[in-house]
Amino acid sequence: MKLISYPLSVIHYLVFGLLLLIFHPIQWVCFNVFGKKAHRASVVALNIGLTWSLFFLFSRVQFINKHNIPKDAPIIIVSNHQSTYDIPPMYRYFLKNFPNFVSKKELGKGIPSVSYNLRHGDNVLIDRKDRRQAINTLMKFGQNIEENNLTAVIFPEGTRSKIAIPKPFRESGLKMMVKKAPSSYIIPLSINNSWRLVRKGAFPLGVGIKVTMEAHEPIKSDSMPFDALLERTEGTIKNALQQLNPDVNS
Helix, strand or coil, rough: CCCHHHHHHHHHHHHHHHHHHHHHHHHHHHHHHCHHHHHHHHHHHHHHHHHHHHHHCCCCCEEEEECCCCCCCCCCEEECCCCCCHHHHHHCCCCCCCCEEEEEEHHHHCCHHHHHCCCCCCCCEEEECHHHHHHHHHHHHHHHHHHHHHHEEEEECCCCCCCCCCCCCCEEEEEEEEHCCCCCCCEEEEEHHHHHHHHCCCCCCCCCCCCEECCCEEEEEHHCCCHHHHHHHHHHHHHHHHHHCCCCCC
Protein backbone atom coordinates (compact mmCIF):
# COMPACT_ATOMS: atom_id res chain seq x y z
CA MET A 1 0.00 0.00 0.00
CA LYS A 2 2.87 2.39 0.75
CA LEU A 3 4.30 2.26 -2.79
CA ILE A 4 0.93 2.43 -4.53
CA SER A 5 -0.11 5.42 -2.42
CA TYR A 6 2.29 7.67 -4.37
CA PRO A 7 0.83 7.26 -7.88
CA LEU A 8 -2.71 7.08 -6.53
CA SER A 9 -2.19 10.33 -4.61
CA VAL A 10 -0.96 12.02 -7.80
CA ILE A 11 -4.03 10.85 -9.72
CA HIS A 12 -6.35 11.93 -6.93
CA TYR A 13 -4.80 15.40 -6.70
CA LEU A 14 -5.02 15.85 -10.47
CA VAL A 15 -8.73 15.03 -10.42
CA PHE A 16 -9.34 17.08 -7.26
CA GLY A 17 -7.52 20.12 -8.65
CA LEU A 18 -9.15 19.83 -12.07
CA LEU A 19 -12.59 19.84 -10.48
CA LEU A 20 -11.74 23.00 -8.53
CA LEU A 21 -10.51 24.74 -11.69
CA ILE A 22 -13.47 23.67 -13.83
CA PHE A 23 -16.11 24.63 -11.31
CA HIS A 24 -14.69 28.06 -10.51
CA PRO A 25 -16.01 29.67 -13.73
CA ILE A 26 -19.14 27.52 -13.52
CA GLN A 27 -19.86 28.98 -10.08
CA TRP A 28 -19.26 32.50 -11.40
CA VAL A 29 -21.73 32.02 -14.25
CA CYS A 30 -24.32 30.37 -12.01
CA PHE A 31 -24.10 33.11 -9.38
CA ASN A 32 -23.96 36.13 -11.68
CA VAL A 33 -26.32 34.94 -14.43
CA PHE A 34 -28.75 32.49 -12.83
CA GLY A 35 -28.70 33.47 -9.15
CA LYS A 36 -28.16 31.90 -5.76
CA LYS A 37 -30.16 28.72 -6.36
CA ALA A 38 -28.10 27.82 -9.42
CA HIS A 39 -24.90 28.68 -7.55
CA ARG A 40 -25.85 26.30 -4.76
CA ALA A 41 -26.52 23.55 -7.29
CA SER A 42 -23.06 24.06 -8.81
CA VAL A 43 -21.44 23.88 -5.35
CA VAL A 44 -23.26 20.63 -4.58
CA ALA A 45 -22.18 19.15 -7.94
CA LEU A 46 -18.58 20.18 -7.27
CA ASN A 47 -18.52 18.57 -3.83
CA ILE A 48 -20.13 15.37 -5.06
CA GLY A 49 -17.27 15.17 -7.54
CA LEU A 50 -14.69 15.90 -4.84
CA THR A 51 -16.19 13.16 -2.66
CA TRP A 52 -16.06 10.70 -5.55
CA SER A 53 -12.41 11.58 -6.16
CA LEU A 54 -11.59 9.52 -3.07
CA PHE A 55 -12.29 6.41 -5.14
CA PHE A 56 -8.93 7.00 -6.84
CA LEU A 57 -7.43 6.28 -3.41
CA PHE A 58 -9.63 3.19 -3.02
CA SER A 59 -11.29 5.13 -0.20
CA ARG A 60 -14.91 6.00 0.42
CA VAL A 61 -17.27 7.78 2.76
CA GLN A 62 -20.19 6.08 4.49
CA PHE A 63 -22.93 8.31 5.83
CA ILE A 64 -25.18 7.10 8.66
CA ASN A 65 -28.37 8.85 9.72
CA LYS A 66 -31.06 7.08 11.73
CA HIS A 67 -32.96 10.26 12.61
CA ASN A 68 -35.25 12.70 10.84
CA ILE A 69 -33.73 16.10 10.21
CA PRO A 70 -36.27 18.81 11.10
CA LYS A 71 -37.75 20.67 8.15
CA ASP A 72 -38.43 24.40 7.90
CA ALA A 73 -36.19 25.13 10.87
CA PRO A 74 -32.68 26.49 11.32
CA ILE A 75 -30.07 23.71 11.63
CA ILE A 76 -26.64 23.90 13.26
CA ILE A 77 -24.41 20.94 12.46
CA VAL A 78 -21.77 20.60 15.17
CA SER A 79 -18.93 18.33 14.14
CA ASN A 80 -15.43 17.22 15.00
CA HIS A 81 -12.86 18.10 12.33
CA GLN A 82 -10.12 15.78 11.10
CA SER A 83 -9.16 16.91 7.59
CA THR A 84 -10.14 18.89 4.50
CA TYR A 85 -11.95 15.77 3.34
CA ASP A 86 -14.61 16.27 6.02
CA ILE A 87 -16.27 19.03 4.03
CA PRO A 88 -17.20 17.75 0.52
CA PRO A 89 -19.30 14.83 1.87
CA MET A 90 -21.38 17.25 3.93
CA TYR A 91 -22.66 18.86 0.75
CA ARG A 92 -23.28 15.39 -0.69
CA TYR A 93 -25.20 13.99 2.25
CA PHE A 94 -26.94 17.10 3.53
CA LEU A 95 -28.21 17.74 0.03
CA LYS A 96 -31.61 19.08 1.14
CA ASN A 97 -30.04 21.21 3.90
CA PHE A 98 -27.43 23.17 1.99
CA PRO A 99 -24.62 23.65 4.53
CA ASN A 100 -23.02 27.02 5.20
CA PHE A 101 -19.68 27.01 6.98
CA VAL A 102 -17.88 28.97 9.66
CA SER A 103 -14.38 29.28 8.19
CA LYS A 104 -11.20 31.18 8.88
CA LYS A 105 -10.74 34.29 6.75
CA GLU A 106 -7.57 32.94 5.11
CA LEU A 107 -9.70 30.49 3.11
CA GLY A 108 -11.62 33.35 1.52
CA LYS A 109 -8.99 33.96 -1.14
CA GLY A 110 -6.56 32.07 -3.31
CA ILE A 111 -8.31 28.69 -3.60
CA PRO A 112 -10.23 28.09 -6.85
CA SER A 113 -13.93 27.32 -6.30
CA VAL A 114 -13.55 27.06 -2.51
CA SER A 115 -12.80 30.72 -1.88
CA TYR A 116 -15.49 31.85 -4.33
CA ASN A 117 -18.14 29.79 -2.56
CA LEU A 118 -17.07 30.97 0.88
CA ARG A 119 -17.33 34.62 -0.20
CA HIS A 120 -20.54 34.45 -2.21
CA GLY A 121 -22.60 31.92 -0.28
CA ASP A 122 -24.13 32.39 3.17
CA ASN A 123 -20.90 31.25 4.80
CA VAL A 124 -18.95 33.44 7.22
CA LEU A 125 -15.24 34.14 7.41
CA ILE A 126 -13.83 34.95 10.81
CA ASP A 127 -10.54 36.42 11.91
CA ARG A 128 -9.33 34.14 14.69
CA LYS A 129 -6.93 36.86 15.85
CA ASP A 130 -9.73 39.42 16.22
CA ARG A 131 -12.12 38.19 18.89
CA ARG A 132 -14.54 41.10 18.50
CA GLN A 133 -14.85 40.59 14.76
CA ALA A 134 -15.34 36.85 15.22
CA ILE A 135 -18.08 37.27 17.84
CA ASN A 136 -19.94 39.93 15.85
CA THR A 137 -19.73 37.85 12.69
CA LEU A 138 -21.04 34.73 14.42
CA MET A 139 -23.91 36.64 15.99
CA LYS A 140 -24.94 37.96 12.57
CA PHE A 141 -24.57 34.45 11.17
CA GLY A 142 -26.86 33.07 13.86
CA GLN A 143 -29.43 35.75 13.12
CA ASN A 144 -29.23 34.95 9.41
CA ILE A 145 -29.84 31.23 9.88
CA GLU A 146 -32.69 32.01 12.29
CA GLU A 147 -34.46 34.37 9.90
CA ASN A 148 -33.93 32.29 6.76
CA ASN A 149 -34.02 28.71 8.10
CA LEU A 150 -30.48 28.05 6.90
CA THR A 151 -28.14 25.21 7.82
CA ALA A 152 -24.83 26.12 9.44
CA VAL A 153 -21.76 23.99 10.14
CA ILE A 154 -19.32 24.76 12.93
CA PHE A 155 -16.23 22.88 14.13
CA PRO A 156 -15.95 23.83 17.82
CA GLU A 157 -12.47 22.32 18.24
CA GLY A 158 -11.10 25.40 16.50
CA THR A 159 -8.55 23.34 14.57
CA ARG A 160 -8.27 19.87 13.10
CA SER A 161 -7.52 16.93 15.36
CA LYS A 162 -4.84 14.50 14.22
CA ILE A 163 -6.23 11.50 16.10
CA ALA A 164 -9.61 9.83 16.30
CA ILE A 165 -10.80 11.55 19.48
CA PRO A 166 -11.49 15.29 19.14
CA LYS A 167 -9.98 18.09 21.16
CA PRO A 168 -12.15 19.85 23.78
CA PHE A 169 -14.90 21.94 22.24
CA ARG A 170 -14.75 25.71 22.56
CA GLU A 171 -18.05 27.22 23.57
CA SER A 172 -17.94 30.84 22.37
CA GLY A 173 -18.76 30.41 18.67
CA LEU A 174 -21.61 27.97 19.12
CA LYS A 175 -22.94 29.96 22.07
CA MET A 176 -23.25 33.11 19.97
CA MET A 177 -25.01 31.24 17.18
CA VAL A 178 -27.48 29.52 19.51
CA LYS A 179 -28.22 32.81 21.23
CA LYS A 180 -29.25 34.38 17.92
CA ALA A 181 -30.97 31.25 16.58
CA PRO A 182 -33.06 29.98 19.52
CA SER A 183 -35.42 27.99 17.29
CA SER A 184 -32.55 26.03 15.75
CA TYR A 185 -31.80 22.34 16.11
CA ILE A 186 -28.32 21.05 16.86
CA ILE A 187 -27.23 17.98 14.91
CA PRO A 188 -24.11 16.37 16.41
CA LEU A 189 -22.01 14.87 13.60
CA SER A 190 -19.19 12.43 14.32
CA ILE A 191 -16.53 11.97 11.64
CA ASN A 192 -14.25 8.96 11.89
CA ASN A 193 -11.07 8.02 9.99
CA SER A 194 -10.83 11.17 7.87
CA TRP A 195 -7.57 11.91 9.67
CA ARG A 196 -6.09 8.70 8.29
CA LEU A 197 -6.23 10.13 4.77
CA VAL A 198 -3.65 12.75 5.79
CA ARG A 199 -1.87 10.76 8.46
CA LYS A 200 1.48 11.22 6.69
CA GLY A 201 0.74 14.77 5.63
CA ALA A 202 -0.47 16.04 2.29
CA PHE A 203 1.59 13.48 0.34
CA PRO A 204 1.24 10.61 0.02
CA LEU A 205 -2.38 10.28 1.08
CA GLY A 206 -3.81 7.27 2.85
CA VAL A 207 -5.14 4.47 0.67
CA GLY A 208 -8.07 2.16 1.33
CA ILE A 209 -9.59 4.31 4.05
CA LYS A 210 -13.25 3.98 5.03
CA VAL A 211 -14.43 7.31 6.40
CA THR A 212 -17.70 7.28 8.34
CA MET A 213 -19.94 10.23 9.13
CA GLU A 214 -22.84 9.74 11.53
CA ALA A 215 -25.58 12.27 12.17
CA HIS A 216 -26.95 11.86 15.69
CA GLU A 217 -30.31 12.75 17.19
CA PRO A 218 -31.21 16.44 16.70
CA ILE A 219 -31.41 18.55 19.85
CA LYS A 220 -33.62 21.63 20.14
CA SER A 221 -31.27 24.48 21.00
CA ASP A 222 -33.56 26.08 23.58
CA SER A 223 -34.56 22.79 25.22
CA MET A 224 -31.86 23.10 27.89
CA PRO A 225 -29.29 25.57 29.25
CA PHE A 226 -26.37 26.15 26.91
CA ASP A 227 -23.81 24.42 29.18
CA ALA A 228 -25.92 21.27 29.16
CA LEU A 229 -26.45 21.57 25.39
CA LEU A 230 -22.71 21.81 24.75
CA GLU A 231 -21.95 18.93 27.11
CA ARG A 232 -24.53 16.69 25.48
CA THR A 233 -23.40 17.57 21.95
CA GLU A 234 -19.72 17.08 22.69
CA GLY A 235 -20.40 13.91 24.68
CA THR A 236 -22.47 12.41 21.87
CA ILE A 237 -19.68 12.93 19.34
CA LYS A 238 -16.89 11.72 21.62
CA ASN A 239 -18.80 8.64 22.77
CA ALA A 240 -19.54 7.65 19.18
CA LEU A 241 -15.87 7.98 18.23
CA GLN A 242 -14.63 6.15 21.32
CA GLN A 243 -16.88 3.21 20.48
CA LEU A 244 -15.30 3.06 17.02
CA ASN A 245 -11.78 3.55 18.41
CA PRO A 246 -11.70 1.75 21.78
CA ASP A 247 -7.90 1.63 21.90
CA VAL A 248 -7.49 5.41 21.59
CA ASN A 249 -7.38 7.45 24.78
CA SER A 250 -9.40 10.65 24.85
